[in-house]
Amino acid sequence: MKRGIIHLYKIGILFQNRDFEHDVYELIKAFYPGNEIISLYEEDGADYDIRFRVSRDEEGYTISYDNGIDKQAAHGAVIEGQSSGEASDALISCDDTRRKNKDAIKYALYQMLSRVTGKTLPWGNLTGIRPVKMAMGMLESGMKNTEIARYMREQYLVSPEKTALAVTIANRERDILKNIDYENGYSLYVGIPFCPSICLYCSFSSYPLERWRKYVEDYLDALIKEIQAVSQMMKNRKLDTVYIGGGTPTTLEPDQLRRLLSAITEYFPCEELEEFTVEAGRPDSITLEKLQAIREFPVTRISVNPQTMNQETLDIIGRRHTVEQTKNAFYMAREAGFDNINMDLIVGLPGEDITKVQHTLDEVKALRPDSLTVHSLAVKRAARLNIFRDRYQEMTFENNQEIMNLTMKTAYEMGMGPYYLYRQKNMKGNFENVGYSEVDKAGIYNILIMEEKQPIIALGAGGSSKLVFDHGQRIERVENVKDVTNYISRIDEMIERKRQGIAKWL
Known part of the structure; x- marks a missing residue:
């Protein structure tokens, strides 16, 4: 499980102009993953293996590269914004100009x-x-x-394979x-932040059940107090999907699941939902009694997530369950009558090559x-895999196009096609997360949260509500505190935050 010798660089980026700083940083990081x-x-006099310098003059942006041996420079032309006209036109012009300038500097x-x-x-x-x-927006236009x-290949240099994938998914999402x-x-998103144990790669607001029971x-x-309050705030809107996630919702006992689901179905109109998902998640948290409790309610979709077999x-x-438990949990879910079961996998896990995938x-x-x-494995700063990275530095973290192609081929062999896609920072191999499903078994909530087409009201500790308005052109967030004890003690404040946000923007 030891990796080959990889030379890691110390890289400095001097921003003499900070336009599009985040985009420049992220693109450089994508080419130099794992490097400092x-x-x-300002100049700091430190010794760097590679130096980048970002500046701007009247003619455009210049980014220089210097590794002590080779020097390069990239130039992106500046497009000046419109300075006159109606305020609304000027705003559109300003946004369009900014996008074009960002595209120019990133292309170069x-x-x-x-x-x-x-x-x-x-x-x-x-x-x-x-x-x-992006592809969906162009399709709708x-x-x-x-x-x-052609636009994605030429303007953003996306590979033919990924371009085809994005266009295919955009068409299916639209349908x-x-x-x-x-x-x-x-x-509606409802968060249960407890887990049987915390996985090595996890950066979510999760709490080990044993210590937080x-x-x-x-x-x-x-949570039920928040459910009741929000149901009144949103009573004049149609509820399309409900998603109970976490954490691990099935850390709740059968009676606790009934209590939660009873509150949701009592206070929200669930008779005409497009989808009602409960992320059962960890196989070691799933029992037949819990599945039977869930089946008492109009839940249409669940997940049983192995991540790896x-x-x-x-x-x-740190999953602390066996492969056999995963199989048993899946069979129990079928026995309980669930006909729409999702499974999550992660590629790029430590020590996993294409044979193990x-x-x-x-x-x-x-x-x-x-x-x-x-x-695709994405290790965020809050994950233990990143915090204790020295402990795992001898492990391989492998992902490549061959592995991604293998997952797609298997999904196709199972009668599934891709229906949604998103990317995260720090993904191994700069790839993506893809959802595949059989016909009529796609996760509608997954698409809605990625495409940002409508408001997503998030309840529970760490919930981040997206208030989408102005015909989808604007988004404002309303955040709940992440800490469980703070959420409990400050629930009235969380409810008031939502009340103000919904009244102002929706």
């Missing part, structure tokens, strides 16, 4: 980085997490699939969402879930 990259705003930077590293990136110079949203594909009322509808009832009290990897990442896919294929979500 420092943003500078990508070309230079590709030259000096000898690499290309599958998603080209796109650094955002929603490439399909009337562009043909071929025109969208799936055709009956959703964006203007008058909304979706005494707070569960108080948490449910606060290799026991050695499960032990390394193939084993996982073979095991999952034998179970025949109705949908499959393939995540």
